[in-house]
Amino acid sequence: MRTILYTPNEIMIRKLESNFPLTSEEKQALNKLPIQSVDIKTNQDIVRVGDQPTQCCLLIEGFSCVYKLSLAGKRQIMAIHVPGDIPDLQSLHLNVIDINIASISPCKIGYILHDDVHRLCERFPRLIPVFWRETLVDASIFREWLLNIGQRVAYARIAHLICELVLRLKAVGLIKENTFEMPVTQAELADATGMTPVHMNRVLQMLRAEGLISTGRNEMTILDWPKLKEAGEFDPLYLHLEKKAVS
Amino acid sequence: MRTILYTPNEIMIRKLESNFPLTSEEKQALNKLPIQSVDIKTNQDIVRVGDQPTQCCLLIEGFSCVYKLSLAGKRQIMAIHVPGDIPDLQSLHLNVIDINIASISPCKIGYILHDDVHRLCERFPRLIPVFWRETLVDASIFREWLLNIGQRVAYARIAHLICELVLRLKAVGLIKENTFEMPVTQAELADATGMTPVHMNRVLQMLRAEGLISTGRNEMTILDWPKLKEAGEFDPLYLHLEKKAVS
DNA sequence: CGACCGATTGACGACCATCAAAGGTAGTGG
DNA sequence: CCACTACCTTTGATGGTCGTCAATCGGTCG
Numbered sequence: 393m394r395t396i397l398y399t400p401n402e403i404m405i406r407k408l409e410s411n412f413p414l415t416s417e418e419k420q421a422l423n424k425l426p427i428q429s430v431d432i433k434t435n436q437d438i439v440r441v442g443d444q445p446t447q448c449c450l451l452i453e454g455f456s457c458v459y460k461l462s463l464a465g466k467r468q469i470m471a472i473h474v475p476g477d478i479p480d481l482q483s484l485h486l487n488v489i490d491i492n493i494a495s496i497s498p499c500k501i502g503y504i505l506h507d508d509v510h511r512l513c514e515r516f517p518r519l520i521p522v523f524w525r526e527t528l529v530d531a532s533i534f535r536e537w538l539l540n541i542g543q544r545v546a547y548a549r550i551a552h553l554i555c556e557l558v559l560r561l562k563a564v565g566l567i568k569e570n571t572f573e574m575p576v577t578q579a580e581l582a583d584a585t586g587m588t589p590v591h592m593n594r595v596l597q598m599l600r601a602e603g604l605i606s607t608g609r610n611e612m613t614i615l616d617w618p619k620l621k622e623a624g625e626f627d628p629l630y631l632h633l634e635k636k637a638v639s
Numbered sequence: 640m641r642t643i644l645y646t647p648n649e650i651m652i653r654k655l656e657s658n659f660p661l662t663s664e665e666k667q668a669l670n671k672l673p674i675q676s677v678d679i680k681t682n683q684d685i686v687r688v689g690d691q692p693t694q695c696c697l698l699i700e701g702f703s704c705v706y707k708l709s710l711a712g713k714r715q716i717m718a719i720h721v722p723g724d725i726p727d728l729q730s731l732h733l734n735v736i737d738i739n740i741a742s743i744s745p746c747k748i749g750y751i752l753h754d755d756v757h758r759l760c761e762r763f764p765r766l767i768p769v770f771w772r773e774t775l776v777d778a779s780i781f782r783e784w785l786l787n788i789g790q791r792v793a794y795a796r797i798a799h800l801i802c803e804l805v806l807r808l809k810a811v812g813l814i815k816e817n818t819f820e821m822p823v824t825q826a827e828l829a830d831a832t833g834m835t836p837v838h839m840n841r842v843l844q845m846l847r848a849e850g851l852i853s854t855g856r857n858e859m860t861i862l863d864w865p866k867l868k869e870a871g872e873f874d875p876l877y878l879h880l881e882k883k884a885v886s
Numbered sequence: 887c888g889a890c891c892g893a894t895t896g897a898c899g900a901c902c903a904t905c906a907a908a909g910g911t912a913g914t915g916g
Numbered sequence: 917c918c919a920c921t922a923c924c925t926t927t928g929a930t931g932g933t934c935g936t937c938a939a940t941c942g943g944t945c946g
Contacts, residue, residue, distance in 0.1 A: 464872065524771050532737050538717045542833030579925095629737050837936080
């Protein structure tokens with residue numbers, strides 16, 4: 393299991409055009425965006441509630457997540473990022489960050505200055521909707537997670553989460569076969585679906601017992617995609633992917 | 640309980656500037672936006688999954704909500720709108736609607752053509768971040784709801800939801816006293832918090848028994864705001880309101 | 887006055903949380 | 917190379933929160 397690697401600008405463009413076609417002119421413009429990349433260890437906070445950053449961060453390699461803590465100390469993960477995502481793109485126009493972003497595997501992060509984005513969008517106004525759309529798709533995913541956590545039983549919740557991850561990884565070309573890198577612990581999956589690690593473990597066992605998936609350390613294999621989609625009531629419309637990316 | 644009324648453009652501007660200050664020039668520009676208003680009965684779908692609208696809708700009077708249905712037929716409400724909200728602003732840049740929007744009280748809706756928005760933003764580019772920010776705040780609210788539904792017990796969930804509604808109504812000047820119009824049924828509150836109407840009823844009784852709120856038909860009174868905030872673990876940062884609006 | 891909708895109540899059970907402990911696996915250092 | 921440690925996964929037992937089903941009550945409207 394080797395993750396396919398791209399340059400920072402490549403992976404960003406790849407992600408952006410998985411949601412909407414870009415002209416070659418737009419891609420050239422995006423290639424000019426300065427991105428400074430940094431390596432991050434597992435379980436490091438990258439952005440914190442209350443920050444007022446002057447830059448965005450692009451996930452280049454690895455997995456990260458958005459989370460918030462309740463006052464009671466419970467953690468809700470609201471998104472799991474795959475390479476190409478820009479988790480705090482919102483900070484372009486909201487002054488104060490209201491979430492935490494943390495790595496959940498070793499990561500490579502690219503920092504993009506707000507000023508650089510603004511300058512680029514001034515020169516190439518066609519890029520504004522491109523970035524805007526990115527934040528809109530994020531919001532759409534939050535909504536689907538609300539449906540998932542609010543209305544589905546644990547079994548369906550996990551199946552749905554896995555389906556989403558698979559499609560988003562495929563969209564940026566990081567899955568070819570049915571096996572993919574998945575360095576997300578059961579505790580993290582539990583926090584992402586609003587359940588406890590113990591119960592997550594039990595439901596994953598059910599998914600394996602019924603032959604829908606199999607798990608190795610740091611990887612997962614989809615054994616029965618149709619049944620997994622059915623179990624998760626999965627309809628990819630909300631991801632707003634280009635047709636070719638949707639299986 | 641009379642709701643204070645504004646013209647369509649007034650309420651829109653009022654809402655926009657509750658999140659970020661607008662210059663008088665920007666307000667003048669926004670006043671030029673053509674808005675065609677329509678009356679809607681209770682429980683009518685305004686927008687449906689799969690629609691490809693060429694307009695946005697602005698809520699002028701009344702309450703509406705965003706919801707999705709699971710294949711099992713369960714409904715998750717993901718947002719409750721107050722006047723000034725533009726629930727499908729996302730359709731400006733996402734071609735296909737992935738949610739349903741429905742009235743939950745008699746409403747007045749204003750239709751705004753996408754083309755009019757685009758033209759206005761071309762003439763007044765300063766307005767682009769204004770609308771963009773609006774969609775970013777919506778996303779922030781979805782995230783907080785994820786935390787709410789995923790990690791808090793029923794009692795705190797409802798308290799949180801009520802706190803949010805109060806602040807958002809205050810932000811557009813629709814609450815002066817502690818009593819406000821609240822034509823949301825317990826079944827709808829239940830769907831918004833991922834619980835059943837029966838349990839919603841019981842938890843509301845607890846809130847009343849402890850003197851935090853009282854409810855009349857179509858209205859609600861906050862009896863103990865500090866305790867309600869505490870019960871809901873409520874921190875208004877995520878609403879990104881201007882300071883003056885946060886109590 | 888009857889129909890309808892929403893609020894309320896009761897009994898029962900399931901899903902999932904909690905607590906506690908043991909088993910595996912990877913990484914570290916002697 | 918092996919012991920030691922840390923982290924993750926797995927298992928068991930128990931209980932609580934909340935869902936389900938059903939019926940009743942109360943207010944509104946035609």
